Amino acid sequence: MEQARGNEEDNYRFLSTYLHLLKSTNPGTLTAMHNTVDKKGNALFKYLFFAFGACIAGYQYLRKVIVIDGTAMKWKYKGCLIATSGQDENMQIFPLAFGVVDGENEGGWVWFFENLKKICLRRVYPFAQHWACSVHLFRNVKHNFHCEGLATVVSKAARAYTVGDFRYWWREIENRGPACAMYLTEIGLPHWTHSHFPGDCYNIMSSNISGSLNAAMQTTVDYLIVSMVEFIRAMLMR
Known part of the structure; x- marks a missing residue:
């Protein structure tokens, strides 16, 4: 495998050169890399962000909902591949930006969002609203609260368009699973119900868009980091 794909450590050493070449041949592309320094003064890779110029240019034509999801990588050093995507007016999936972080933790997310803000959230970021994935919520309720039909x-409560319809289903939740009602209250109604969401989520209520994008990139988690970015570039170019 090393003869075919190269050495993993050498891949990280070549990454900054590859990113320079990527930007020079793809106008408008943005990249960012964050390193830490060990006790010996050696630079250690920490985070990566990249967004191709064509993807950035297409953002203005999308619904203003950004879907973000992560998938675990299988390299020696592990990590998490983050994919962000949107939906155009024909309801087609449109990839926006990608990143590599050490895990789905606060430090990695904050760094990634700071870079994402440069391309597509420059004006609306201070007013952006956060929505939890309704599919993940359904699975969590089904797994943690064992009550027939509760999920x-x-x-139905999440997808109710009016407050009146929501209240009908909310009473059902309280009757069937008081503990579940408390769990949902702690999440915050604006974060998972259509009727209480202060923004416009269009028809996007789950992270299935990014899930589909991750499925298309499933083989990339086996690749070394430069090969992975190149695979994604080639896939989007096709």
Whole structure:
């Protein structure tokens, strides 16, 4: 495998050179890399962000909902591949930006969002609203609260368009699973219900868009970091 794909450490050493070449041949592309320094003064890779110029240019034509999801990488040093995507007016998936972090933790997310803000959230970021994925919520309720039909009722409450319809399903939740009602209250109604969401989520209520994008990139988690970025570039170019 090393003869075919190269050495993993050498891949990280070549990464900054590759990113320079990537930007010079793809106008408008943005990249960022964050390193730490060990006790011996050696630079250690920490985070990566990249967004191709064509993706950045297409953001203005999308619904203003950004879907973000991460998938675990299988390299020697592990990590998490982050994919952000949107949806155009024809309801097609449109990739926006990608990143590599050490895990789905606060430090990695904050660094990634700071870079994402440079391309597509420059004006609306201070007013952006956060929405939890309704599919993940359904699965969490089904797994943690063992009550027949409760997860389905939660889904109906999440998708209710009016406050009146929501209250009908909310009473069902309280009757069937008081502990579940407390759990959902702690999340905050604006974060998972259509009727209480202060922004416009269009028809996007789950992270399935990014899930589909991750499925298309499934083989990349086996690649070394430069090969992975190149695979994504080639896939989007096709």
